[in-house]
Amino acid sequence: MSDGNGIRKLESVVRLKKTMGDYFTRLRQAAESPGRRVAWCSSVGPVELLYAMDFEVYFPENHAAMIGVSKKAAEYIPITNAYGYSPDVCSYLTSDIGAFLKQQTPLAKMGLESVPKPDVLVYNTNQCREVADWFNFYAKHFNVPIMGISTPLNVAEVSQSLVRYISLQFQELVPKLEPVTAEKFDPDKFKNTVRLSKETCALWRKVLATAKHHPSPINFFDACIHMGPIVVMRGTRYALDYYKVLLAELETRIKNNAAAVASEKYRLYWEGMPIWFKLSTMAKLFDRLQTCIAASTYCSSWIFDDLDPENPFDSSALAYTKLFIVRSENVKQKILEKHLQEFSIDGIIYHDAKTCPRNSNNQHGLQVRLYEKTDVPYLEIDGDFNDSRCYSEEQSVIAIETFIDQLAMRK
Amino acid sequence: MHRIGLDLGTSYSKGVLVTSDNRIAAYLAVKTGYDFKSAAKKIIDFLSEKNEIEYPIYSCGYGREQIDGAYLANSEITALARAVFAKYQQALEVIDIGGQDTKYIRISATGRVEKFKLNRKCAAGTGAFLEEIAFRLDIVPEKFDELAGQATESIKLNSYCTVFAVSEILGLIKQGISLPNIILGIYNSIIKRCEEMAPLQNALVLTGGIPDKHAKIVQLFKEIYPGTTSPDLSQFLAAYGCVLLNKKQVYCK
Known part of the structure; x- marks a missing residue:
């Protein structure tokens, strides 16, 4: 199926919509x-x-x-800024709280009048401290318990002592959660969700790995949409079943040499967050440029190979601390080097998201060191995932087009 | 038959008439205003008045698709790199200071674009920055060179942001700092913004409306980087480069 611009939509999207729709129904x-x-x-x-x-x-x-995708963030962020959160902090936080204060939600389309009221809020600071600030707003508003796991940043080696420290925090959540559910924790159930999560992660890894094929059957923009179940339903059958369907379609595409970008000539790596409010515009732009964004840090961040159903607490601690965003610059560089090689990448785009330094890996010289090591050229674009005020489309489009010119000169 | 190259920029639109042996036969710059198409037409009409021209029009710049009639659009960075390399035929770095943005381009000994960068989200260090300051101080920008020449020392501007820089300048005026010293400081701040983009080497080519209209900035660059040059009519080079590129590089809209 093509939309006429050379972009082939995945047919699994129908099943994806149902999977996500059912998830929101269960929430409601x-x-x-x-x-x-x-x-x-x-x-x-x-x-x-x-x-x-x-x-x-x-x-x-x-x-x-x-x-972000619904392009409503620009309406909500200023409300949160006026409330007392800086325009420089996470635009997920500011757009989400702004929507809440305005009593609006994109979930209305899914039959939910508002976000589902929480009985408890649980976070891990492995990605950033902002999630704790964000969740605290709601904990106070709804007057419900909040709890979290505190993970250190810039981790070079995930040592046994660190895993023990985090594992204990996982275990300490249990007696705090039991009064909320009014049920006793069942270790076998936990083993089962860890097993399902591990199997789902393995499938998601295979889905993303299909992009190693030339031409790639999937690109970054597809992956950003199809990652929904791995984010919200890992640990359930629903996500596992969905990725079996998606993987089968991608494998058929490979057999038929069907590409995500019909005339794939260049293969890029996307470092950083997606620009949600420009997702479809960007997909069309790269399609015109005969360029497939074959791999990304962002979409690869929901692969937790180290989960082990037989040792669920320790392995959760290990898996959720080994994550790219938690790691030191040197470890990140090695992970990126591997990706560049495995996916035969011609160039890297670093999206410098103005409200998320944790997810913008061009701020401490990594981009220069990686270039010196690999000779893979890179482009940095200023923007944001939700705050369109931080993004200049004209400047970015010119930069991207020139970058592809630059790559063409190397071929 | 002649060909036309157009660089439709945010502040000025520049056009060149190019002969079949790639010489620039005529040129014109007009203020872009709000209507790219009308600016393009003005230039095309002027350049084709006495000469027969062939289509397509070769274009670049923000308004590169805003042309009535057949056109072939490319990136202004690629076009500028091509024109500069055609002129110097060596490895070099280009700093282009235009109305709304500043660009850095590193070109290899074989003419390949090795690296390029655009200024960050703020206008400080661009033509818009000078225009804003000129407006605030109620001086025409054409007077800046003369004033900077009278400076006894340069003040240092700290702010990234144009609005903050203007407040900072007003503060300096209140302190009794002389206007020439302030103008020289403004020029030096433009150089600082350029130096933040990349570690600059010596073979530096300055292009764009700002070096063309403010020779003192070129001179100040030369004091730091003695190998600096700025060719005549450098703001027309991207338009000229479009013609030299001759074909679409990658697919532009």
């Missing part, structure tokens, strides 16, 4: 049912534990990304 039902409990969780938080304890799990980051 849980929010409406007095006997059910809703936990809010950060995107790389302890979701397996929450599903094992029979929570329906809602992700404010997923909600904020939906606000």
